[in-house]
Amino acid sequence: MNSNIIKLAQSELNRLFHANIGVDGIAGKNTKAALHRVTVLPTEWNTKRKIVGLIQYVATMENIDAGAIDGKWGPQTESAYADLSYKREHGRLPEPWRQDEFTGSSEGQWPLQNEAAMNAFYGEVGTNQGKANSPYPLKLAWQTNKIVNRFTCHEKVAPAIERVLQKVLTHYGLEEIQRLRLDLWGGALNVRKMRGGSKWSTHAWGTSIDWDPSNNQLRWNKQKATLAAPEYDFWWNCWEEEGAVSLGREQDRDWMHVQFARLR
Ligand SMILES: [Zn+2]
Known part of the structure; x- marks a missing residue:
């Protein structure tokens, strides 16, 4: 226990x-x-x-x-x-999740995460990259004195990322963002195969982002991963509103990871 x-x-x-x-x-x-x-x-x-x-x-x-x-x-x-x-x-219960705070549901617009569907929609791994600008300063998770204001990701997902981070800033405010470590950026584009596999990671297309990786490690489930706590519901709802998928919320693993690719 x-x-x-x-x-x-x-x-x-x-x-x-x-x-x-x-x-x-x-x-x-x-x-x-x-x-x-x-x-x-x-x-x-x-x-x-x-x-x-x-x-x-x-x-x-x-x-x-x-x-x-x-x-x-x-x-x-x-x-x-x-x-x-x-x-x-x-000293109070967490904010209930309010449906009306979210607009413009676009669920279903992203491809399935298999290589053929990803290539058809995004192009070859590592291509068509753009920049996402963050409305609040991000810190490199593995070197927190390094500030990141924009990062490389696929050009098709950049606007959605910017909308999410703007909503997050408006809702939580900078101080709360820092307390919740929603400013710890763990990387996006990374042209690599999945750990222990031969398939490309969704990071290879620049369509995934990791957040606060040291507190949300790959094999940790919701008992341990901090991003599973109720105070992050708004955060995840913002991503899901854009059709992005949290592996934590979907599969209770890899809570750091959010991707613009569907599991099914
Ligand atoms: Zn990841």
């Missing part, structure tokens, strides 16, 4: 049930004893199930929909846990 989940449960035990235990992410003797004293949790549940049940219970009391308080971790609990963590950190 993720230690952050245990930490949240421990701090709730302290806050609501006056447990006075350490918040260390380890479900030790004191945590078990404190859970045992929470009368809404069936005594026959094991520690893990009680922790999940406690989070479901606290979320429900905070008007966060956690589904049934059954001690079982599922998508509803996952989402309730994310909202509750956010609320404890920021």
Whole structure:
């Protein structure tokens, strides 16, 4: 079990049930004893199930929909846990995603990510490149003292990228962008084959961008990748509004990566 989940449960035990235990992410003797004293949790549940049940219970009391308080971790609990963590950190629930903030849906205009479809739409790998200008300063993710105001990408995707970044700037503002590390640019055009494969990466056409790679590594799933947190929903919605695909949102891997190529 993720230690952050245990930490949240421990701090709730302290806050609501006056447990006075350490918040260390380890479900030790004191945590078990404190859970045992929470009368809404069936005594026959094991520690893990009680922790999940406690989070479901606290979320429900905070008007966060956690589904049934059954001690079982599922998508509803996952989402309730994310909202509750956010609320404890920021003192309020994350902004709900509002459909009317988005205009000009263009989903479906981009090709499938296979080589033939990509070549037909974009041309050969590495060709037809242009520049995307960022409305806010980007930092090279691997050398953060280096500022990037524009970067090379396929000329067909540059306007969409600029629209996304403009919406992002308007919505979050520069300070929040920096706090969320949405200014950490991890590269776009890269004429290379996919890791461990013979196919071209979508980066080879300049149609993908990586963001904050060190906090969103290739094999990390949403438990670990920071870009999976609810506060990034607006960010991803902006990309999806342009028809771009987040591998994180679609496949729960490679959360750094967004591409102007369809998976299906
Ligand atoms: Zn990538």
